[in-house]
Amino acid sequence: MMRINCNSATIATVLCFFFIAFPPVSASANFTQCLQAVKNGEFGLDGGRDNKGNPVNVSEATAISYDLCIAACGSGPSPFDWSAFSQEFSSWLLPWLALLSQLPFGANDKLDNFISVLLAVGSPVLAAYSVMLTVLNSRWVAHMFHKISYPNVRSAVRILSSLQQAPVRVSRDPHLLPSLVVLPDNDEWWEELIEHLDYTYTWSVSAASSLIWVLLAYIFTIIESFTASLAQLVEVNGQGVGSVWLWLLPVVLSWLQISPKCDSLHIEQAVRRANELAHVATANPHESVRASTIDTRRAIYLRHGWGSLRTDERCTSPIFNYARVFSWTITVEEVASCFHQASKRAGRFEPVGQQKWVRGDRNIRVQIENRVGTALEVQEYCGYYPDLTMPPRWGAGVWSRILVASLLALFLQWGTTGAALLIVWLTPTRGLGCRSAAYLGYACVSTLVWAILLLSTILSHYSSFSKIDPMSGQPIYNTRSRVAADLSVALRRLAKILAAINAIGIFVTNMFQFSGFFDRCYCDSSVIGLGKNAYNVINFEEEDVSSMRTAWIGGVILALGSATLFVGVLNLLINPPLPEA
Template structure:
């Protein structure tokens, strides 16, 4: 063997290794080894081309084989100063921003899993955020067409704010129709809507955290671009870019202000339910005097038909599991209002034997809104329509939200991959491969959780069927499929969260700074791999870093811009 291993104690020093190789060839006593053939396999420039023998000391790179023989297979030594500076500049602001995500679950384990799912799958986080916004937009705009009927604005707000809990509508009695029609229930809608109208948007801590991250990122980017050669193999440029998805997600949830405080939701629901009325043959009476059933159920009251425990977890990342159930229930309420509004528009009272009474101004006279249970049901069309088992338009909203989540994930992760891919030595290496693994697992987690929600809702359709005697097998099959997919997704989310935490630690502590990783052996193969030790021309690297930064930033900005464009059109916002 031409060379012998000369790994330095306490860690590899690649600068010394390069100097040793150069001196070896320059030593006259070793001239018999220093022929062109051997030189072509040893000393190279930044682009991997061999240097002339007369220009030995202008070489800036060595082949992977020479690197392992002269430098060893170990890593550069850990430097606490570099680690602490990089960690505090690139990663610490994002860790602080994680605390601004919405939580509010009954159990701490659900709050913890909410953070794990968000960090483990930005795709799922972006998908859930957009899906929640699109659901709100859909229900708000749908109620716009019936806004002249009493309580429609309140109903839109109530349904929108109940996306963080399992929502079920009682299909077997006049309860929902009574809730829509009876004037005694105006107070129920008003108080329940008001109790859910609290806002957590743009708290000072959230605004400061977001501003801190943006300013810190801008300053550290500017500094790294001005000093590309400083710790180029452990610089956190790619780390900051990979975490950019967190800013749009936090901004989005701050704007939507999801109602995910379980205790507060439960108190609001219990307080309002005591004032709900139902139509009987003896007039309107309080529902609580006749039965413990309710027209609309949330939380534990709705858990009998819940196929996934995630539906009962209020952090909004779990909205992925409620989208189908919520859409079906919201559509049932919407249809009842639409049928009632059409009849009121042509001046048909609930009781067909009564004449229409003219109210004050545009309001509907209370006398037009009373009737027997059957009349109330017919007035809301409850006998005439069967809501879609999946919910109208839900698949379109899911596709839109999925594209948004994937754009956010791969826009930021792709930017991080691009930065390290085109940093000499170029092509696939340990750093770029770790980001690709993170992005791929994030996408797989989103696919598993979405598939789980589909399977769970399909199982619920068997569960609700009256002929369970011969459909039990199908129900249990789909329920098992949903459980396995959900458990698999959560297990991968835990793994991917650890990967996300491990990447910056490994990078900042120089664990990735070894011959194998620095030579991009994964992308080039051991025979063509080489390690750039001294980067001479940084202009191309700077340009590529800027391009990657622009790509990631534009994807994040586009996510926020589209989100704001659609939320700006939400109906009833002016009435909030």
């Protein structure tokens, strides 16, 4: 039996949809002929308009009322032109679709990768938010450790920053984390993990070619729109399409610069290999043992198997970083706290055990002899008492990072989509029509998806905190936690459905634009915005062309400006200075 690949199936689906959705050419309307028939008086003397919607004699009309348009031209679209459709689709939409392949995925599950594409296209706000949040988190973790001077602190910053794409956790065992921080036997653990996480998702010939192709396509779109003749001007659709997809360029460029560690199998193997080398302190100050000889618990590990509540947190695709911001922040704080206490004690020349302090030199400030002791001494040295304290509920500075990332993401979304909206809104007939309504709806749903997923993450994290029973030491879940967990799952599923609908919707909108489906009386008359005063401009005048080109210049500046500012801010924040080795 013949096997059909995904690409063939996709093309077949699109073609089937196209021929089903679009009416045949015989049912199409020719608006130039309609206007001439109106001028000849074939449909009476009422309904003539100028290009500003003012009533005029039908013999002098360059536009007609919506009711007259329906009567004279019918409700169908303008004739479909396959040559124009294929040229516009391949020039202005296909490069953006190809650029989607350069987004970082990394999940071992194909369905998770597909969902991440739908989320990115369905909510550019979420895609940009995850990008900027990742950069802000990396900068914050470097700031958390910048005054700490202790062995392996630089490796800790790099590892914690790299594990933003994983469900990383710290064990609440009182000896594991302090042993990992203090014991010299665990130096190999830090070196092993940083070595296996030191791979890059970065520039390639394919990525560079896709970015250049898209940029050139957008530039050609701009040039064509400003050099087109009066007859061709109305048919130029690339301005709006190029602007509404322009968010993808800075997002892909940003991920290539960040180089996220998102390969799920690679991360799992790196953490597992390192944890095989982990040592834990014992009652003997001069003898540590492999943690694997005691049990399966480790100081830093990847947590799985939570069920539906933590589905997004487990997925290593970087767009899901929004779901890990709270748990990752708390993990960083616990590790930083241990390093901070150890660094402070070392700064006072206090060794871990009862031995005297061995002075270091300019190469090794804290000698190995100062870093050995019993399990209790190691725990006390780091001041780590998880049995007596609960981890912080939300984490330090997390809300300010969320706010900054949100503002920049919203700016990129509404800057690019707003430019597309401005271009089609100010193209006669001016007002809210099919094209502008589709763009406005796309941006609104994109923002709504991001807001719902952010709320879902807050509820999910809130539900994971509960009081501890002082007798049994087990968590006590209350009704509010259960309700928050159920609501979080429901909101997350709703957001993904909305994102999928929005992603399909913007693709169908672009197909409608290129095929001429929107070139009908209802859409060209901006009925949605003008209502009973709707009219259809058919013949453009020089004044219209001048104002259109002015609006398009403003749209280009807005779209490129918002994308450039997003990338510029990211480059100011990326690659913060690391602590001294």
